[in-house]
Amino acid sequence: MSAGAAAGAECRWTACPECRVPQFEEHFREASRICPVCGHSARLGARERLAALADPGSVHALEAAEVAHDPLGFADTRPYPERLRAARQDTGLEEAVLCAEVTVHGRPAVLAVMDFAFLGGSLGCAVGERITAAAEHALATATPLIVVSASGGARMQEGALALMQMAKTSQAMAQLDEAGLLTVSVVTDPTYGGVAASYATLADVIVAEAGAHMGFAGPRVIAGTLGQTLPDGFQTAETLLAGGLVDDVVRRGQLRPVLARLLGAASWARDGRPVPAAWRETRPELVRDPDQVPGAGGDPWQAVALARDPGRPTTLDYAACLLDDFRRLRGDRVAGDCPAVVAGLGSADGVPIMLIGHQKGHDTRELVASNFGMATPAGFRTAARLMTLAGKLGVPVVTLIDTPGAYAGVEAEAGGQAHAIAANLRLMARLPVPVVAVVTGEGGSGGALALGVADRVLALSNAVYSVISPEGCAAILWRDAAAAPAAAAALRLGAADLLRHGVVDAVIPEPAGGAHHDPALTGRLVRAAVTATLRELIALDPGALLAARHRRYRRFGAGVPAPPPGEPTVSSERSRA
Structure with missing residues (x-):
């Protein structure tokens, strides 16, 4: 041969x-x-998965403690020890998880990878001990933890002791939260039962591999016990994303760079929060004198029209200009994913930034798809979740405000719209990282302020910001929708008046004709303003940041200048009404 x-x-x-x-x-x-x-x-085995995610030569296995192998003396059609021996022989593994110290694109991490081929990746005492020990090692070494799950649930052959592993591993995840260490869950197919109801869904960021399924009860259990007809796409990664239950769906070949990006964001604060040299040389065009704001003294109603122009850049447009590698993170982990709020991690010159903003659109299709930039409770809760993550990791937050207001529909009210907005105001008031807000278009009511409690608030020169829309004000106080231009003047919602009253700290001049005439230049101007502002704030410790932020908002309403004589105020119109 x-x-x-x-x-x-x-x-x-x-x-x-x-x-x-x-x-x-x-x-x-x-x-x-x-x-x-x-x-x-x-499906990949644990060794294959470890090789696919970790840098070559970087894997250092963690030692595993001995546990009782058959605590109940369990037997079904075969004794449990016999099943264990067969699983070990078939997979070459000691248990259903491998844990190791690794690097991913040079970034250190502790990686725990489950293997479904080993008794269905079931969570028993040995798996729970290994996951917990991996979390404790991450805690001791101040290293992020990544868990790759593949499991049918808790191991029946170990009874209530298997059930206790859910609490044990969840406790370990809580310790990492308290220590400010990043946790990432990579959900692979399938992930069910006790694993899905513990560490797989407790991570800061949950990434589902394309094609994965996750849930508490599997489809056969639901159909068999309850007789329910399951909808198309039930428990798929894509359905989980639409339901706000995972941050992202990623194809297998992209998992490694996505994880590396998250690890990079987590390391910046621990490296001493370095400020790029380029930022020290940035000289942004910022106007701090109200009389020098472009368009100051002009028609406020015209400013409203410019602020609402559909050609103005959206948050997704700004993300491409502001950040070098933006990756969207989605969902409130409770009720859904709101299309009117875009949020995610990226970096500018190596500095990680959590970007969160209202999303509108440039045409009718996009506006309808984004709910015209009106956020639901899920949107505000998504923002809160990711601001909390930024605070945990020490990453600056930048918010972009462009909304006519929070969505006022029946579903939003039933979902706790007021509660969600109030929770954001409280959270942002105490967030221990630099926060910069930019009013890029229309700042409407509490829906705008829910992203606007910041150390510095900037506004584009044609932006507006108000307690209510001019149309709403006219309808309530003038009782005439045609009085909207008069209401716009009375509300003093233009950039110059906002600067005069201290609602914004500086104004970013727009290109001639408005941001929509040169969106690329507008993006560069906003980036320069944001990075220069962050340069000042990054140097402050959290205590100083919080004290200054408290003073900023404490002063509002104390000694606010009165409008010039002869011009109507909202309060005077209300008294006449």
Whole structure:
């Protein structure tokens, strides 16, 4: 037999579990078991997953403590010890999880990877001990923890002791929260039961691999016990994303760079919060004299029209200008994902930034899809969740305000709209990191302020900011919608008046004709203003930041200048009404 024939005889073939097309096993394995024909991601073993995520040569296994292997003396059709021996022989693993110190693109992490092939990735005493020990090692070394889950649930053969592992591992995750250490959960297919109801969903960031399924009860259990017909896409990664239960859905080949980006954000504060040299040389165009604001003294109603122009850049547009590598994070982990709020992590010249902003759109389709920039409670809770994460990691927060107001529909009221806004105001008042807010267009009512409690508030020169829209004010006080221009003048909602009253700290001049005439230049102007402002704030310790922020908001309403004589005020119009 020739050498070529011998090599061919030794080739092992496999088939894609989805499309059934035959593949060379070696090639399939080298491609991380992603089918080149249909794109399906087949299940990976723990060793394969570890190799795919960690830098080569960086894996240092963590020691595992001994636990009771058969605490109940359990037997079904086979004794439990016999099942364990078979699982170890079949997988080459001691248990259903591998834990190691690794680096991902040079960033250190503790990585715990589950293997579904080992008794369905079930959570028993040994798995719970290993996950907990990995979290404790992360705590001791001040290292982020990444858990890759694949499990059918708690291990039945260990009874209530398996159930207790849910509490044990959740307690370990809470210790990492208290220490300010990043935790990331990578949900792979499948993730169910006790694992889904403990550490897999307690992480700061939950990334679902494309094609994954996650839930507490599996579809067969639900259909069999309750007789319910399950909807299409039930418990899929994409459905979980739309429901606000995971931050992102990522294809297998992109998991490693996504994790590296998160690890990079987590390391910045621990590296001493370095400020890039480029920021020290930035000289932004900021106006601090109300009389020098472009358009000062002009028609306020015209300013409203400019602020609402659909051509103005949106938060997603600004994200591309402000940040070098923005990655959107989504969902409130309770009720949904709000299209009117865009949030995520990125960096500017190496400084990580949590960017959160209202999202409108440039045409009718986009405006409808984003609910015209009117956030639901889910949007405000998503913002709160990610601001809390920024505070935990020591990462600055930048918010972009552009909304006619919070959504006032029945669903929003039933979902606790007022509670969600109030919670954000309290949270932002005590957030221990620099916060910069920029009013980029329309700042409407509490829906705007829910992202606006900041150390510095900037506004574009054609932006407006008010307690109510001119139309709403006219309808209530003038009882005439046609009085909206008069209401706009009375509300003093333009950038010059906002600066005069100290509502904003500085104004960013827009290009001639407005931001929509040169969005690229507008983006550069906003980036320069934001980075220069952050440069000042990063130097302050959290105590000084919080004290100054408290003083900023404490002074409002004390000694506010009266409007010039002869001009109507909202209060005088109310008394006439």
